[in-house]
Amino acid sequence: MEACNISIGSAATGIYYMFSVCAKINVPFDLEMLNWNDGRIRDWKNGEKKSQAVWHRALEQSNTVMPPTAVPDIEILPKHQAWYQRAIDIYYVLARNP
Numbered sequence: 001m002e003a004c005n006i007s008i009g010s011a012a013t014g015i016y017y018m019f020s021v022c023a024k025i026n027v028p029f030d031l032e033m034l035n036w037n038d039g040r041i042r043d044w045k046n047g048e049k050k051s052q053a054v055w056h057r058a059l060e061q062s063n064t065v066m067p068p069t070a071v072p073d074i075e076i077l078p079k080h081q082a083w084y085q086r087a088i089d090i091y092y093v094l095a096r097n098p
Contacts, residue, residue: 018065035064 015034022029044052076084 014065037063 015031018034019029
């Protein structure tokens with residue numbers, strides 16, 4: 001499943017896509033799962049505020065599923081190529097066996 005590469009062009013396409021994802025992972029689809037009230041997950045401790053504010057800002061302000069954004073091409077250095085390939089192999093095994 002290549003979720004990062006899916007472009008959702010309309011609400012109907014988005015609903016169909018989410019229905020397809022649910023079917024693939026054997027989760028019953030319900031339109032209610034596509035909308036929620038925005039809100040903080042919890043109040044962050046002083047040492048967490050800066051990192052968590054950046055990390056969770058979009059999540060806490062969301063109220064629906066958003067289309068994925070473009071993912072920039074990333075150069076994998078030759079010295080990291082074996083680790084990268086191993087991670088990709090594991091990803092595809094997990095994607096086939098939810």
